[in-house]
Amino acid sequence: MRKRVRLPAHISEKEFADSVTGTFPLYVPEEVYKAQQYLFEAFEYLRKTINEPITILSAYRTPVHQLNLFLHGTTRTLHSAHIFGVALDLKPHYKSKLKARDFYHILIEGGYSDLRIGIESYGWSFMHIDSAFIIKELALPVIAERLPKEWHRGARW
Ligand SMILES: [Zn+2]
Numbered sequence: 001m002r003k004r005v006r007l008p009a010h011i012s013e014k015e016f017a018d019s020v021t022g023t024f025p026l027y028v029p030e031e032v033y034k035a036q037q038y039l040f041e042a043f044e045y046l047r048k049t050i051n052e053p054i055t056i057l058s059a060y061r062t063p064v065h066q067l068n069l070f071l072h073g074t075t076r077t078l079h080s081a082h083i084f085g086v087a088l089d090l091k092p093h094y095k096s097k098l099k100a101r102d103f104y105h106i107l108i109e110g111g112y113s114d115l116r117i118g119i120e121s122y123g124w125s126f127m128h129i130d131s132a133f134i135i136k137e138l139a140l141p142v143i144a145e146r147l148p149k150e151w152h153r154g155a156r157w
Pocket residue numbers: 058082087088089128129
């Protein structure tokens with residue numbers, strides 16, 4: 001059973017789509033839909049708490065896009081939660097006084113500590129969040145691979 005993707009108030013189709021090809025995954029399996037809704041809830045909580053725009057660096061990625069990032073050394077993994085559309089890379093708007101570090105603390109304190117959050121390995125410049133744990137039946141073993149060492153600090157996985 002596939003469901004139509006329902007974006008939250010503050011994420012546009014353009015922001016969610018693959019940044020290279022513009023591909024937007026309109027229908028997704030039900031588990032992915034659930035994982036997205038949880039991720040979007042966390043995003044809207046953050047957006048509402050800070051009450052300012054959030055820059056979305058990356059959301060959905062096609063597997064080919066992910067492969068290219070991997071081949072260019074931009075990412076360490078071929079199997080990212082981004083290819084399922086259950087991950088967001090976020091940073092404060094350029095006019096904001098906030099840091100990605102603030103996003104991290106707001107989400108943890110807001111009760112979203114079960115999200116996978118990566119931040120320190122990106123030099124605290126942006127924050128990756130995903131809800132891949134909700135789709136683990138679907139995504140295993142590709143996403144649930146062990147963390148590389150450099151992810152252990154400042155990552156909640
Ligand atoms: Zn990411």
